[in-house]
Amino acid sequence: MGGATEDGEHTVIQTCPACFRADEVRWSRLPEQMVSYVCDAPHDGTGPHTWTAVDGSRRPTETGTAGVTEELLEPLLRCVREGEPFVEYGVVEYRLRREYPDLFLAHVAAQGHSILGPRQATASSVRFAATLGRLADRRLLVKSTGPATGAWVYNERLTYWARPPAPDGPFLTWASYCASVGRSPEWTAEDVAELERSGRRSVR
Incomplete structure:
Protein backbone atom coordinates (compact mmCIF):
# COMPACT_ATOMS: atom_id res chain seq x y z
CA MET A 1 0.00 0.00 0.00
CA GLY A 2 1.33 3.44 -0.87
CA GLY A 3 2.54 5.43 2.11
CA ALA A 4 2.36 2.51 4.54
CA THR A 5 5.30 1.69 6.81
CA GLU A 6 5.54 -0.94 9.52
CA ASP A 7 5.73 0.33 13.12
CA GLY A 8 6.08 -2.74 15.32
CA GLU A 9 2.73 -4.50 15.04
CA HIS A 10 0.96 -1.56 13.42
CA THR A 11 0.85 -0.22 9.89
CA VAL A 12 1.26 3.55 9.72
CA ILE A 13 -0.36 5.25 6.74
CA GLN A 14 1.49 8.38 5.68
CA THR A 15 -0.57 11.19 4.19
CA CYS A 16 1.16 13.80 2.08
CA PRO A 17 1.24 17.10 4.03
CA ALA A 18 0.94 19.02 0.74
CA CYS A 19 -2.09 17.33 -0.84
CA PHE A 20 -3.40 15.09 1.99
CA ARG A 21 -3.35 11.97 -0.21
CA ALA A 22 -1.82 8.63 0.72
CA ASP A 23 -2.25 6.54 -2.42
CA GLU A 24 0.74 8.05 -4.26
CA VAL A 25 3.18 8.14 -1.34
CA ARG A 26 6.27 5.92 -1.47
CA TRP A 27 9.02 5.60 1.10
CA SER A 28 12.58 4.45 1.78
CA ARG A 29 14.61 4.06 4.96
CA LEU A 30 17.32 6.57 5.95
CA PRO A 31 19.99 6.48 8.68
CA GLU A 32 19.00 7.14 12.32
CA GLN A 33 15.67 5.29 12.04
CA MET A 34 14.33 7.94 9.69
CA VAL A 35 12.15 7.43 6.63
CA SER A 36 12.03 9.50 3.44
CA TYR A 37 8.63 9.93 1.79
CA VAL A 38 7.83 11.08 -1.74
CA CYS A 39 4.32 11.86 -2.95
CA ASP A 40 4.09 11.59 -6.74
CA ALA A 41 0.81 13.50 -7.05
CA PRO A 42 0.94 16.54 -9.40
CA HIS A 43 0.51 19.16 -6.61
CA ASP A 44 -0.94 21.79 -8.95
CA GLY A 45 1.96 21.43 -11.35
CA THR A 46 4.79 21.70 -8.81
CA GLY A 47 5.65 18.00 -9.03
CA PRO A 48 6.54 15.46 -6.31
CA HIS A 49 6.63 16.52 -2.67
CA THR A 50 9.35 15.09 -0.38
CA TRP A 51 9.54 14.98 3.42
CA THR A 52 11.12 12.93 6.18
CA ALA A 53 9.82 11.50 9.45
CA VAL A 54 10.92 9.32 12.33
CA ASP A 55 10.23 5.69 11.41
CA GLY A 56 6.67 4.90 12.45
CA SER A 57 5.69 8.53 13.06
CA ARG A 58 3.06 10.49 11.18
CA ARG A 59 4.74 13.83 11.90
CA PRO A 60 7.16 15.29 9.33
CA THR A 61 10.48 16.27 10.90
CA GLU A 62 11.56 18.61 8.15
CA THR A 63 9.47 20.02 5.34
CA GLY A 64 10.87 21.76 2.30
CA THR A 65 13.74 19.27 2.12
CA ALA A 66 14.21 19.94 -1.59
CA GLY A 67 15.05 23.60 -1.03
CA VAL A 68 17.31 22.91 1.93
CA THR A 69 19.35 20.30 0.05
CA GLU A 70 19.57 21.89 -3.39
CA GLU A 71 23.25 22.78 -2.94
CA LEU A 72 24.05 19.15 -2.09
CA LEU A 73 22.85 17.63 -5.36
CA GLU A 74 25.97 18.02 -7.49
CA PRO A 75 28.53 17.34 -4.73
CA LEU A 76 26.80 14.15 -3.61
CA LEU A 77 26.41 12.96 -7.19
CA ARG A 78 30.18 13.34 -7.59
CA CYS A 79 30.72 11.30 -4.43
CA VAL A 80 29.22 8.25 -6.16
CA ARG A 81 31.82 7.21 -8.72
CA GLU A 82 31.27 5.94 -12.23
CA GLY A 83 32.19 2.27 -12.61
CA GLU A 84 32.02 1.42 -8.89
CA PRO A 85 29.84 -1.25 -7.30
CA PHE A 86 27.04 -0.28 -4.96
CA VAL A 87 28.71 1.56 -2.05
CA GLU A 88 27.37 1.81 1.47
CA TYR A 89 25.90 5.17 2.48
CA GLY A 90 28.77 5.87 4.89
CA VAL A 91 31.28 5.81 2.03
CA VAL A 92 29.36 8.50 0.16
CA GLU A 93 29.04 10.69 3.24
CA TYR A 94 32.73 10.32 4.07
CA ARG A 95 33.67 11.45 0.58
CA LEU A 96 31.42 14.49 0.98
CA ARG A 97 33.12 15.28 4.27
CA ARG A 98 36.60 14.99 2.75
CA GLU A 99 35.95 16.68 -0.59
CA TYR A 100 33.44 19.37 0.45
CA PRO A 101 34.30 20.02 4.11
CA ASP A 102 32.70 23.45 4.42
CA LEU A 103 29.45 22.27 2.87
CA PHE A 104 29.41 19.15 5.04
CA LEU A 105 30.06 21.06 8.26
CA ALA A 106 27.45 23.70 7.47
CA HIS A 107 24.73 21.04 7.25
CA VAL A 108 26.01 19.26 10.35
CA ALA A 109 25.93 22.58 12.19
CA ALA A 110 22.28 22.97 11.27
CA GLN A 111 21.13 19.40 11.87
CA GLY A 112 23.69 17.52 13.99
CA HIS A 113 25.52 14.23 13.44
CA SER A 114 25.84 10.90 15.24
CA ILE A 115 29.60 11.52 15.58
CA LEU A 116 28.70 14.14 18.19
CA GLY A 117 26.24 11.93 20.04
CA PRO A 118 22.90 10.16 19.52
CA ARG A 119 20.21 12.25 17.90
CA GLN A 120 17.36 11.54 15.53
CA ALA A 121 16.93 13.47 12.30
CA THR A 122 20.61 14.30 11.83
CA ALA A 123 22.18 15.74 8.69
CA SER A 124 22.92 12.16 7.63
CA SER A 125 19.24 11.30 7.34
CA VAL A 126 17.32 14.47 6.51
CA ARG A 127 19.99 16.23 4.46
CA PHE A 128 22.55 13.89 2.85
CA ALA A 129 20.59 10.65 2.42
CA ALA A 130 17.49 12.59 1.44
CA THR A 131 19.49 14.29 -1.32
CA LEU A 132 20.73 10.93 -2.59
CA GLY A 133 17.08 9.90 -2.77
CA ARG A 134 16.32 12.96 -4.90
CA LEU A 135 19.14 11.99 -7.26
CA ALA A 136 17.67 8.49 -7.52
CA ASP A 137 14.26 9.99 -8.30
CA ARG A 138 15.93 11.83 -11.18
CA ARG A 139 17.48 8.53 -12.32
CA LEU A 140 20.97 9.87 -11.81
CA LEU A 141 21.66 7.22 -9.15
CA VAL A 142 20.38 3.75 -8.36
CA LYS A 143 20.03 2.37 -4.86
CA SER A 144 19.83 -0.90 -3.02
CA THR A 145 19.91 -1.95 0.63
CA GLY A 146 22.41 -4.02 2.54
CA PRO A 147 24.02 -4.48 5.94
CA ALA A 148 25.19 -1.45 7.88
CA THR A 149 28.82 -1.80 8.97
CA GLY A 150 31.32 -0.17 11.31
CA ALA A 151 30.12 3.03 12.96
CA TRP A 152 26.82 2.74 11.09
CA VAL A 153 25.93 -0.74 12.37
CA TYR A 154 23.29 0.60 14.78
CA ASN A 155 21.08 1.12 11.71
CA GLU A 156 21.21 -2.65 10.98
CA ARG A 157 20.57 -2.00 7.28
CA LEU A 158 21.45 0.98 5.10
CA THR A 159 21.11 2.18 1.56
CA TYR A 160 23.82 1.46 -1.00
CA TRP A 161 24.33 3.75 -3.99
CA ALA A 162 25.72 3.49 -7.52
CA ARG A 163 25.61 5.17 -10.90
CA PRO A 164 23.16 3.60 -13.37
CA PRO A 165 22.83 1.03 -14.70
CA ALA A 166 22.74 -1.02 -11.49
CA PRO A 167 26.10 -2.80 -11.20
CA ASP A 168 26.50 -6.51 -10.59
CA GLY A 169 28.84 -8.05 -8.08
CA PRO A 170 29.52 -7.59 -4.36
CA PHE A 171 28.71 -4.36 -2.56
CA LEU A 172 31.44 -2.11 -1.16
CA THR A 173 30.74 -1.74 2.56
CA TRP A 174 31.89 1.11 4.77
CA ALA A 175 34.09 -1.33 6.72
CA SER A 176 35.76 -2.61 3.55
CA TYR A 177 36.27 0.90 2.25
CA CYS A 178 37.89 1.95 5.54
CA ALA A 179 40.27 -1.00 5.34
CA SER A 180 41.27 0.08 1.83
CA VAL A 181 42.07 3.66 2.89
CA GLY A 182 43.67 2.78 6.22
CA ARG A 183 41.21 4.26 8.69
CA SER A 184 39.03 2.79 11.44
CA PRO A 185 35.45 1.90 10.50
CA GLU A 186 34.39 3.27 13.91
CA TRP A 187 34.24 6.95 14.83
CA THR A 188 37.60 8.06 16.17
CA ALA A 189 38.75 10.87 18.44
CA GLU A 190 39.97 12.60 15.29
CA ASP A 191 36.47 12.41 13.78
CA VAL A 192 34.96 14.03 16.86
CA GLY A 199 33.03 25.67 16.05
CA ARG A 200 29.73 24.48 14.64
CA ARG A 201 28.85 21.70 17.00
CA SER A 202 25.08 21.41 17.09
CA VAL A 203 22.98 21.36 20.25
CA ARG A 204 22.09 17.77 21.07
Whole structure:
Protein backbone atom coordinates (compact mmCIF):
# COMPACT_ATOMS: atom_id res chain seq x y z
CA MET A 1 0.00 0.00 0.00
CA GLY A 2 1.33 3.44 -0.87
CA GLY A 3 2.54 5.43 2.11
CA ALA A 4 2.36 2.51 4.54
CA THR A 5 5.30 1.69 6.81
CA GLU A 6 5.54 -0.94 9.52
CA ASP A 7 5.73 0.33 13.12
CA GLY A 8 6.08 -2.74 15.32
CA GLU A 9 2.73 -4.50 15.04
CA HIS A 10 0.96 -1.56 13.42
CA THR A 11 0.85 -0.22 9.89
CA VAL A 12 1.26 3.55 9.72
CA ILE A 13 -0.36 5.25 6.74
CA GLN A 14 1.49 8.38 5.68
CA THR A 15 -0.57 11.19 4.19
CA CYS A 16 1.16 13.80 2.08
CA PRO A 17 1.24 17.10 4.03
CA ALA A 18 0.94 19.02 0.74
CA CYS A 19 -2.09 17.33 -0.84
CA PHE A 20 -3.40 15.09 1.99
CA ARG A 21 -3.35 11.97 -0.21
CA ALA A 22 -1.82 8.63 0.72
CA ASP A 23 -2.25 6.54 -2.42
CA GLU A 24 0.74 8.05 -4.26
CA VAL A 25 3.18 8.14 -1.34
CA ARG A 26 6.27 5.92 -1.47
CA TRP A 27 9.02 5.60 1.10
CA SER A 28 12.58 4.45 1.78
CA ARG A 29 14.61 4.06 4.96
CA LEU A 30 17.32 6.57 5.95
CA PRO A 31 19.99 6.48 8.68
CA GLU A 32 19.00 7.14 12.32
CA GLN A 33 15.67 5.29 12.04
CA MET A 34 14.33 7.94 9.69
CA VAL A 35 12.15 7.43 6.63
CA SER A 36 12.03 9.50 3.44
CA TYR A 37 8.63 9.93 1.79
CA VAL A 38 7.83 11.08 -1.74
CA CYS A 39 4.32 11.86 -2.95
CA ASP A 40 4.09 11.59 -6.74
CA ALA A 41 0.81 13.50 -7.05
CA PRO A 42 0.94 16.54 -9.40
CA HIS A 43 0.51 19.16 -6.61
CA ASP A 44 -0.94 21.79 -8.95
CA GLY A 45 1.96 21.43 -11.35
CA THR A 46 4.79 21.70 -8.81
CA GLY A 47 5.65 18.00 -9.03
CA PRO A 48 6.54 15.46 -6.31
CA HIS A 49 6.63 16.52 -2.67
CA THR A 50 9.35 15.09 -0.38
CA TRP A 51 9.54 14.98 3.42
CA THR A 52 11.12 12.93 6.18
CA ALA A 53 9.82 11.50 9.45
CA VAL A 54 10.92 9.32 12.33
CA ASP A 55 10.23 5.69 11.41
CA GLY A 56 6.67 4.90 12.45
CA SER A 57 5.69 8.53 13.06
CA ARG A 58 3.06 10.49 11.18
CA ARG A 59 4.74 13.83 11.90
CA PRO A 60 7.16 15.29 9.33
CA THR A 61 10.48 16.27 10.90
CA GLU A 62 11.56 18.61 8.15
CA THR A 63 9.47 20.02 5.34
CA GLY A 64 10.87 21.76 2.30
CA THR A 65 13.74 19.27 2.12
CA ALA A 66 14.21 19.94 -1.59
CA GLY A 67 15.05 23.60 -1.03
CA VAL A 68 17.31 22.91 1.93
CA THR A 69 19.35 20.30 0.05
CA GLU A 70 19.57 21.89 -3.39
CA GLU A 71 23.25 22.78 -2.94
CA LEU A 72 24.05 19.15 -2.09
CA LEU A 73 22.85 17.63 -5.36
CA GLU A 74 25.97 18.02 -7.49
CA PRO A 75 28.53 17.34 -4.73
CA LEU A 76 26.80 14.15 -3.61
CA LEU A 77 26.41 12.96 -7.19
CA ARG A 78 30.18 13.34 -7.59
CA CYS A 79 30.72 11.30 -4.43
CA VAL A 80 29.22 8.25 -6.16
CA ARG A 81 31.82 7.21 -8.72
CA GLU A 82 31.27 5.94 -12.23
CA GLY A 83 32.19 2.27 -12.61
CA GLU A 84 32.02 1.42 -8.89
CA PRO A 85 29.84 -1.25 -7.30
CA PHE A 86 27.04 -0.28 -4.96
CA VAL A 87 28.71 1.56 -2.05
CA GLU A 88 27.37 1.81 1.47
CA TYR A 89 25.90 5.17 2.48
CA GLY A 90 28.77 5.87 4.89
CA VAL A 91 31.28 5.81 2.03
CA VAL A 92 29.36 8.50 0.16
CA GLU A 93 29.04 10.69 3.24
CA TYR A 94 32.73 10.32 4.07
CA ARG A 95 33.67 11.45 0.58
CA LEU A 96 31.42 14.49 0.98
CA ARG A 97 33.12 15.28 4.27
CA ARG A 98 36.60 14.99 2.75
CA GLU A 99 35.95 16.68 -0.59
CA TYR A 100 33.44 19.37 0.45
CA PRO A 101 34.30 20.02 4.11
CA ASP A 102 32.70 23.45 4.42
CA LEU A 103 29.45 22.27 2.87
CA PHE A 104 29.41 19.15 5.04
CA LEU A 105 30.06 21.06 8.26
CA ALA A 106 27.45 23.70 7.47
CA HIS A 107 24.73 21.04 7.25
CA VAL A 108 26.01 19.26 10.35
CA ALA A 109 25.93 22.58 12.19
CA ALA A 110 22.28 22.97 11.27
CA GLN A 111 21.13 19.40 11.87
CA GLY A 112 23.69 17.52 13.99
CA HIS A 113 25.52 14.23 13.44
CA SER A 114 25.84 10.90 15.24
CA ILE A 115 29.60 11.52 15.58
CA LEU A 116 28.70 14.14 18.19
CA GLY A 117 26.24 11.93 20.04
CA PRO A 118 22.90 10.16 19.52
CA ARG A 119 20.21 12.25 17.90
CA GLN A 120 17.36 11.54 15.53
CA ALA A 121 16.93 13.47 12.30
CA THR A 122 20.61 14.30 11.83
CA ALA A 123 22.18 15.74 8.69
CA SER A 124 22.92 12.16 7.63
CA SER A 125 19.24 11.30 7.34
CA VAL A 126 17.32 14.47 6.51
CA ARG A 127 19.99 16.23 4.46
CA PHE A 128 22.55 13.89 2.85
CA ALA A 129 20.59 10.65 2.42
CA ALA A 130 17.49 12.59 1.44
CA THR A 131 19.49 14.29 -1.32
CA LEU A 132 20.73 10.93 -2.59
CA GLY A 133 17.08 9.90 -2.77
CA ARG A 134 16.32 12.96 -4.90
CA LEU A 135 19.14 11.99 -7.26
CA ALA A 136 17.67 8.49 -7.52
CA ASP A 137 14.26 9.99 -8.30
CA ARG A 138 15.93 11.83 -11.18
CA ARG A 139 17.48 8.53 -12.32
CA LEU A 140 20.97 9.87 -11.81
CA LEU A 141 21.66 7.22 -9.15
CA VAL A 142 20.38 3.75 -8.36
CA LYS A 143 20.03 2.37 -4.86
CA SER A 144 19.83 -0.90 -3.02
CA THR A 145 19.91 -1.95 0.63
CA GLY A 146 22.41 -4.02 2.54
CA PRO A 147 24.02 -4.48 5.94
CA ALA A 148 25.19 -1.45 7.88
CA THR A 149 28.82 -1.80 8.97
CA GLY A 150 31.32 -0.17 11.31
CA ALA A 151 30.12 3.03 12.96
CA TRP A 152 26.82 2.74 11.09
CA VAL A 153 25.93 -0.74 12.37
CA TYR A 154 23.29 0.60 14.78
CA ASN A 155 21.08 1.12 11.71
CA GLU A 156 21.21 -2.65 10.98
CA ARG A 157 20.57 -2.00 7.28
CA LEU A 158 21.45 0.98 5.10
CA THR A 159 21.11 2.18 1.56
CA TYR A 160 23.82 1.46 -1.00
CA TRP A 161 24.33 3.75 -3.99
CA ALA A 162 25.72 3.49 -7.52
CA ARG A 163 25.61 5.17 -10.90
CA PRO A 164 23.16 3.60 -13.37
CA PRO A 165 22.83 1.03 -14.70
CA ALA A 166 22.74 -1.02 -11.49
CA PRO A 167 26.10 -2.80 -11.20
CA ASP A 168 26.50 -6.51 -10.59
CA GLY A 169 28.84 -8.05 -8.08
CA PRO A 170 29.52 -7.59 -4.36
CA PHE A 171 28.71 -4.36 -2.56
CA LEU A 172 31.44 -2.11 -1.16
CA THR A 173 30.74 -1.74 2.56
CA TRP A 174 31.89 1.11 4.77
CA ALA A 175 34.09 -1.33 6.72
CA SER A 176 35.76 -2.61 3.55
CA TYR A 177 36.27 0.90 2.25
CA CYS A 178 37.89 1.95 5.54
CA ALA A 179 40.27 -1.00 5.34
CA SER A 180 41.27 0.08 1.83
CA VAL A 181 42.07 3.66 2.89
CA GLY A 182 43.67 2.78 6.22
CA ARG A 183 41.21 4.26 8.69
CA SER A 184 39.03 2.79 11.44
CA PRO A 185 35.45 1.90 10.50
CA GLU A 186 34.39 3.27 13.91
CA TRP A 187 34.24 6.95 14.83
CA THR A 188 37.60 8.06 16.17
CA ALA A 189 38.75 10.87 18.44
CA GLU A 190 39.97 12.60 15.29
CA ASP A 191 36.47 12.41 13.78
CA VAL A 192 34.96 14.03 16.86
CA ALA A 193 37.69 16.67 17.06
CA GLU A 194 37.25 17.59 13.40
CA LEU A 195 33.59 18.45 13.92
CA GLU A 196 34.19 20.13 17.27
CA ARG A 197 37.07 22.27 15.97
CA SER A 198 34.78 23.68 13.33
CA GLY A 199 33.03 25.67 16.05
CA ARG A 200 29.73 24.48 14.64
CA ARG A 201 28.85 21.70 17.00
CA SER A 202 25.08 21.41 17.09
CA VAL A 203 22.98 21.36 20.25
CA ARG A 204 22.09 17.77 21.07
